[in-house]
Structure formats: C-alpha cells, structure tokens
Amino acid sequence: MMTPALLSVALLLLVLLPGAPARRHCVTPLSLLVSDSVTNTPNQTYSTCVVYRGILLGGMRRLQETNKKFQFTYTEDANYGPYLQSVNDLEGSTEDRTYWELLVNKGNETIRPDVGIGCYIPSENDQIILNFNKY
Ligand code: B12
Helix, strand or coil: CCCHHHHHHHHHHHHHCCCHHHHCCEEEEEEEEEEECCCCCCCEEEEEEEECCCCHHHHHHHHHHHCCCCCEEEEEECCCEEEEEEECCEECECCCCEEEEEEEECCCCEECCCCCCCCCCCCCCCEEEEEEEEC
16 A cells, blocks of 8 residues: 555656656647648648646647648757658758748738747647748
C-alpha cells in the first residue's frame, strides 16, 4: 500500500518524465490545410490541436502520430530552429527553389508568420496553411 508521500512522488515523476508534455491536455483546436501552388495538386485538410500556448510543431507531431495520411519532416537550423522540409513526401529543394511556406488564415485575413513551425503559437480556430511554393 502506497503512503500519500510516496504517491505524490510517483505522480511528480510521471509529470517530469520525458515525453510527458506531449500527453498534456490539448485545448486549442486548429485545422491544417496542405496546398501546393507549384503543381496545383488538390488541397488536403486535417484537424489537430495544441496544448495551452503550445507551438505549431507540437500540433503537427500529434497529427502525424494519429493520422498516417499526414507526414512531415524538418531539419534543425542552428539559429532559427525547425525548418519544415517535407510534407506528405513532397520536399522543398534549393535546386528547384521550392519550399514549404507557412501561412495562417485568421478568418478575415491570411497572414505569413515571421517565425517558423517551432515558434508559431496557434490561436483557437487558426487555419494553418502549409503551402508548397517557389521563391
Ligand atoms: C532567404 C530566406 C528564406 C528562403 C531560404 C531559401 C534559401 N535556400 O535561400 C525561403 C524563402 C525558403 C525562406 C523561408 C522561410 N523563412 Co526565411 N529568410 C530568408 C532570409 C531573407 C535570408 C536567409 C539567408 O540566406 N541568410 C544568409 C545565409 C548564408 O545564412 P543561413 O543561416 O545559412 O541561411 C539559412 C537560414 O536562414 C534558412 N532559413 C531561412 N528562413 C528560415 C526560416 C526558419 C524558421 C528556419 C528554421 C530557417 C530558415 O535558410 C537559409 C539558407 O539555407 C532571412 C532574413 C535575413 N535577412 O536573414 C529570412 C528568415 C530567416 N526567414 C524567416 C521566416 C519566418 C521564414 C518562413 C517561416 C516564412 C513563412 N512564413 O513561410 C519560411 C520557412 C518555412 C519553413 N519551411 O520552415 C525569418 C526567421 C525568423 C524566426 N525567428 O523564425 C527570417 C529571419 C525573416 C524574418 N521574418 O525576419 N526564407
């Protein structure tokens, strides 16, 4: 039988264990649209969510874990953090000057955030747009 003190330690350990944040309660719903301005392939829409003040990357990971039809990869930039490299097997390429652009439809306007997927904190009902584009 666990004493209350032992029980508290066990609960604390559970919270502090690596990976614990990923299991926190998801409170901000958002939709994610994958579009392609280069080849004009049809759009795909997904639903996901982030924890309180969570970053977009967390919501994308959650979606990837639960929906096999959504896959993405990123590289780590030493200065700016995660750079979205591919979505659903379509890769950005320096040679072709293509990349995955991050846009956000706020209902009345579409913005182009000045940070990437590792820094953007979605607001409730944001429509995140991952748009394959040229530069
Ligand atoms: C050119 C450029 C791009 C090009 C890079 C392609 C290329 N091969 O040249 C393209 C158009 C692809 C691009 C995209 C984006 N960019 Co940009 N980009 C720049 C810019 C103008 C110059 C970078 C550069 O060439 N530096 C010189 C080289 C020698 O240094 P470097 O470290 O090797 O440069 C690399 C990184 O900067 C990286 N990179 C470029 N943008 C971004 C953005 C993020 C989030 C990451 C992780 C890496 C990264 O690509 C460069 C070439 O490999 C800078 C602003 C500036 N004046 O520095 C913004 C800048 C780096 N970009 C920025 C942003 C926000 C983006 C986008 C998120 C915009 C969007 N909403 O879609 C996307 C990235 C989306 C994704 N896929 O993750 C921000 C980053 C700020 C931050 N703290 O996150 C900057 C600082 C501009 C700003 N708004 O102030 N970008």
